Amino acid sequence: MTIEHDDQLEKLRAIGRLVAQTLRAMGEALEPGITTRELDSLGRKMLEKEGARSAPELTYNFPGATCISVGPDCAHGIPDDRPVKAGDLINIDVSAELDGYFGDTGASFAVPPVKSQIEQLCHDGRQAMWAGIRAVKSGGRLNDIGRSIEAFAKKRGYSLVRNLASHGVGQSLHDEPGEIPTWYEPRDRRKIPEGLVFTIEPFLSLGADWVEEQDDGWTLRPPLHQPTVQYEHTLVATRRGPLVLTLA
Secondary structure, eight states: OBOOSHHHHHHHHHHHHHHHHHHHHHHHHOOTTOBHHHHHHHHHHHHHHTTOEEHHHHHHOOSSSSEEEETTOOBSOOOOSOBOOTTOEEEEEEEEEETTEEEEEEEEEEOSSOOHHHHHHHHHHHHHHHHHHHTOOTTSBTHHHHHHHHHHHHHTTOEEOSSOOEEEOSSSSSEEEEEEOSSOOTTOOOBOOTTBEEEEOOEEESSOSOOEEOTTSSOEEOTTOOOEEEOBEEEEEETTEEEEOOOO
């Protein structure tokens, strides 16, 4: 969506804060022994307390309030009764609707102790996201985002998953302008209008450039189980640059 008046922005700020606070609380609760279902229950309670509805449930009838993926899975994982273990790499994606507007955010968490390579992957995954965010300006090109992310990834020796992309958001979970590559796509000539609301969510990997859907019809996993992280913010393109909506 493209913001047309201040009331829309305030509602987007409200749901952005809520999903960010929910993600932060779930990340802080993450420890060995807790189950992903328990984490999901925590997220659901926080959303419902404020009158929000889970976006994946609402939009796709997803079997959980949030998506929680335990490595090697990296996206769309279904919460279940498996306990978290030390050394796990876990992605949590929180998206919700409030007053007709949607916010979407996510992050990967390494449960200590973990190898230094995984700690660095998490650090660099977050930096890759911010490289894309810094490239946003109204009037610029959408492919400048992927150009910046890909340059960062190549410089540090990572791959990017290319069958998962960023997307428009706002009045629906997946809104116009549709898929936004987090790698450089020279044929994409679309420009960024002022007020455009969208996510930036690169999947940075130690070797994977695609993921495969598992038998449950939801969970996505790199074919060779390569460690992969995702970090995501919802933002608005303004004349002054990106305005990030999903900060806790």
